[in-house]
Amino acid sequence: MSDISTEKYIEEARRGIANPVLQKALVGLQDRFGRGTAEAYRRLPEGPDLRIKAHEIREKAIANLDVLLEILADKIRANGGHLYFAETAQEAVDYGLAVARRNNVRLVVKGKSMVSEEIGLNPALEAAGIEVVETDLGEYIIQLAGEKPSHIIAPAVHKNRHDIADLFVQKLGIRRTTDPPELTHAARKALRAKFLAADMGTSGVNMACAETGHITTVSNEGNIRMATTMPRVHVAFMGMERIVARLDEYEIILRLLCRGAAAQTMGTYASYIGGPRRPGESDGPDEFHLVVIDNGRSRILADPQFREMLYCVRCAACLNVCPVYGKIGGHSYGFAYSGPVGAVVTPLLTGINRAKDLCQGETLCGACRDACSMNIDLPRMLLALREKLAYGDAAWQVKPASRAEGLAYRGWSWLIRNRRLYELGLKLAATGQKLLPHRKGMLRRLPPPVQGWTQSRDLHPLAEETFMERWRRTRKS
Amino acid sequence: MDTRDQINFFRRIRAALGHAPDVSRNASHLFAEGPSPEELQLLDRIRRRTAEGRQALLERLVEAGKPINLSVTALPDVAYASAAIVRLVGEKKPEWGDAKHIAAWRHPLIDRLNLPEALDRLQVPVHATAPIPIDAGSQFDQVERERQRAGIIASFIGVTSADFCLADTATLVMRNRPGQPRSAALVPSIHVAVIHLDQILSDMKELFALLRWDERYRSEGLSNYMSFISGPSKTADIEATMVHGAHGPREVHLFVVTE
Numbered sequence: 001m002s003d004i005s006t007e008k009y010i011e012e013a014r015r016g017i018a019n020p021v022l023q024k025a026l027v028g029l030q031d032r033f034g035r036g037t038a039e040a041y042r043r044l045p046e047g048p049d050l051r052i053k054a055h056e057i058r059e060k061a062i063a064n065l066d067v068l069l070e071i072l073a074d075k076i077r078a079n080g081g082h083l084y085f086a087e088t089a090q091e092a093v094d095y096g097l098a099v100a101r102r103n104n105v106r107l108v109v110k111g112k113s114m115v116s117e118e119i120g121l122n123p124a125l126e127a128a129g130i131e132v133v134e135t136d137l138g139e140y141i142i143q144l145a146g147e148k149p150s151h152i153i154a155p156a157v158h159k160n161r162h163d164i165a166d167l168f169v170q171k172l173g174i175r176r177t178t179d180p181p182e183l184t185h186a187a188r189k190a191l192r193a194k195f196l197a198a199d200m201g202t203s204g205v206n207m208a209c210a211e212t213g214h215i216t217t218v219s220n221e222g223n224i225r226m227a228t229t230m231p232r233v234h235v236a237f238m239g240m241e242r243i244v245a246r247l248d249e250y251e252i253i254l255r256l257l258c259r260g261a262a263a264q265t266m267g268t269y270a271s272y273i274g275g276p277r278r279p280g281e282s283d284g285p286d287e288f289h290l291v292v293i294d295n296g297r298s299r300i301l302a303d304p305q306f307r308e309m310l311y312c313v314r315c316a317a318c319l320n321v322c323p324v325y326g327k328i329g330g331h332s333y334g335f336a337y338s339g340p341v342g343a344v345v346t347p348l349l350t351g352i353n354r355a356k357d358l359c360q361g362e363t364l365c366g367a368c369r370d371a372c373s374m375n376i377d378l379p380r381m382l383l384a385l386r387e388k389l390a391y392g393d394a395a396w397q398v399k400p401a402s403r404a405e406g407l408a409y410r411g412w413s414w415l416i417r418n419r420r421l422y423e424l425g426l427k428l429a430a431t432g433q434k435l436l437p438h439r440k441g442m443l444r445r446l447p448p449p450v451q452g453w454t455q456s457r458d459l460h461p462l463a464e465e466t467f468m469e470r471w472r473r474t475r476k477s
Numbered sequence: 478m479d480t481r482d483q484i485n486f487f488r489r490i491r492a493a494l495g496h497a498p499d500v501s502r503n504a505s506h507l508f509a510e511g512p513s514p515e516e517l518q519l520l521d522r523i524r525r526r527t528a529e530g531r532q533a534l535l536e537r538l539v540e541a542g543k544p545i546n547l548s549v550t551a552l553p554d555v556a557y558a559s560a561a562i563v564r565l566v567g568e569k570k571p572e573w574g575d576a577k578h579i580a581a582w583r584h585p586l587i588d589r590l591n592l593p594e595a596l597d598r599l600q601v602p603v604h605a606t607a608p609i610p611i612d613a614g615s616q617f618d619q620v621e622r623e624r625q626r627a628g629i630i631a632s633f634i635g636v637t638s639a640d641f642c643l644a645d646t647a648t649l650v651m652r653n654r655p656g657q658p659r660s661a662a663l664v665p666s667i668h669v670a671v672i673h674l675d676q677i678l679s680d681m682k683e684l685f686a687l688l689r690w691d692e693r694y695r696s697e698g699l700s701n702y703m704s705f706i707s708g709p710s711k712t713a714d715i716e717a718t719m720v721h722g723a724h725g726p727r728e729v730h731l732f733v734v735t736e
Binding site: 025028029032060063064065066067068069070071073079080083084085086087091135136137138141154155156160161164180181183184185188191192195196210211212214220221222223225226229230240245246247248250251254255265266267268269270271272273274275276277278279280281282283284292294298299301302 | 480482483485486487489490491492493494496501502503504507508509513516545573606608609610611621622625626629630645646648653654655656658659660663664681682685686688689698699700701702703704705706707708709710711712713714715716717718720722723724725726
């Protein structure tokens with residue numbers, strides 16, 4: 001399993017908010033993609049309601065996942081490809097490693113893939129003495145910098161051109177320039193040499209289609225096409241949920257994926273891969289392997305409350321509208337998936353208690369649901385996770401996140417059902433609050449343990465006269 | 478040929494879905510026996526497309542190409558296309574070194590361009606990507622594949638055709654075949670595609686209707702590698718500034734022969 005640092009959510013969020021480069025980049029990102037995607041949905045011939053249709057398609061696919069995966073496996077095998085079904089991240093990584101060893105692989109070129117971040121593919125290959133090169137420009141930049149992606153589609157959004165110029169001078173030995181075309185060309189040149197020398201290419205899978213027996217990958221840069229065309233071996237890693245039944249259904253998903261991801265009508269490259277090079281063809285890999293990964297997904301599948309999360313195609317549209325992601329940035333989420341999708345999927349994959357801050361940090365404003373290309377109700381699932389954290393859940397091995405909070409609410413519930421005591425409490429509080437610091441008639445600070453409420457705002461004090469008192473008084477007069 | 482990993486994997490999925498863990502379920506309800514009414518309409522629309530209809534698609538294609546930096550030029554016949562390619566070869570500079578080489582598909586339409594002859598005056602070698610004889614033996618196979626790969630890598634322009642072009646998104650659709658390698662449209666800095674006017678379709682819906690239900694295309698299927706290419710390679714990973722030529726071609730020129 002790759003690094004998980006979900007426990008550092010609050011610390012990382014503070015750091016993100018204090019980082020002016022990140023703040024500027026996030027504003028730009030959300031401004032452009034957030035609005036652009038909404039506009040792109042409106043421009044669909046079928047209108048934004050196509051998302052509802054896509055939701056139905058994904059619902060049907062997930063309800064028949066066993067059948068569809070079986071068909072896909074049979075077709076790819078019939079075309080000369082290899083299939084492996086991995087229960088855990090470790091199994092998936094081990095399989096990839098075994099393929100690499102068997103083929104004496106020394107250099108792997110990698111197409112951007114969040115699932116390979118999830119399973120921790122790079123560190124495992126590197127530990128085996130194999131050089132791994134990220135080839136998406138953004139991923140390449142952060143790999144050179146020794147960092148982690150902070151956005152699903154724009155992984156290096158937290159770096160500006162000056163950071164990248166310094167990095168390239170240091171790592172690629174180029175003359176310093178801050179011109180994006182020149183920087184891009186420097187990376188193009190360095191990576192071309194890698195593509196042509198690599199023995200193995202890896203990729204993710206945007207969506208597979210059972211009817212045709214293909215996986216598809218989408219990119220704008222052409223790096224995935226390079227990584228799946230030039231090396232002798234191609235290994236694709238796929239979350240088991242990434243499949244639809246038919247080509248006409250796939251068409252709808254692809255159009256929405258491109259719009260959700262980058263407000264595009266169509267990504268530059270979409271490749272449909274059904275197997276290795278065939279006899280008579282001069283290019284393409286000799287071996288094609290597809291690794292289908294469970295890694296906790298069957299548990300999500302089994303729970304009707306969360307099954308909907310498996311409809312997700314990781315387009316990242318939710319990141320581009322989320323007010324929380326827009327302030328704290330992707331690193332706070334501490335795992336491969338950031339933003340609202342990460343706030344739901346990371347607790348489900350890595351442990352709800354462990355990643356509790358992720359779902360508690362979101363606002364439930366609903367922007368992610370409106371932006372979702374598959375029309376997934378993320379706020380509903382955020383609430384369901386919070387419910388489990390409040391009361392505990394045996395099936396998911398969740399312990400109540402805060403005993404004190406539970407007790408406090410139980411006490412509150414008891415108190416408001418005992419009217420006299422409640423009113424007495426209000427009176428006491430109304431008097432007691434006079435001892436607290438005030439500013440312009442507002443309470444500036446509450447005492448522990450509720451000091452958090454006034455950390456960044458002042459509170460209205462309790463009224464001298466309670467509602468009930470006023471009710472009685474005005475009714476009399 | 479179910480392996481143990483697969484058996485356990487499917488047991489878990491079936492159990493999670495509430496089905497008997499060891500029984501494969503029937504899938505026929507998920508697929509269609511024949512085209513839907515909508516698809517029949519699409520197939521009919523393609524079949525009945527008139528010369529004016531094709532011209533209108535060409536105009537849409539030209540428009541869709543503009544925002545994605547795809548240059549689309551209509552030419553009356555292959556001689557014009559050949560001359561246009563010769564002009565490009567003369568004008569453009571190679572990105573990786575000084576020598577000008579080009580690679581070209583073995584394809585009926587591309588063969589008619591007579592590129593080796595047309596480029597003889599400029600002394601530009603043309604690497605043809607011939608199919609590799611299937612019974613030639615693995616030794617020959619490997620040597621020939623490496624020779625073709627080296628030719629494509631040395632080329633600064635790759636000339637291909639395509640199976641279709643989708644007007645709405647300016648998307649070239651290519652299925653990998655012997656003699657028509659996908660790297661010719663990927664590794665050279667400039668990609669030139671030459672197609673016939675009647676290869677233009679409206680959109681993905683039309684394409685998929687043909688691939689699913691038209692016998693001419695259905696039998697070949699999607700091949701083991703079908704590519705959609707919509708304009709030149711691009712990235713916006715540095716401060717969201719659009720740059721063309723990330724890893725694939727920096728320029729794509731599409732010549733539509735209207736003969």
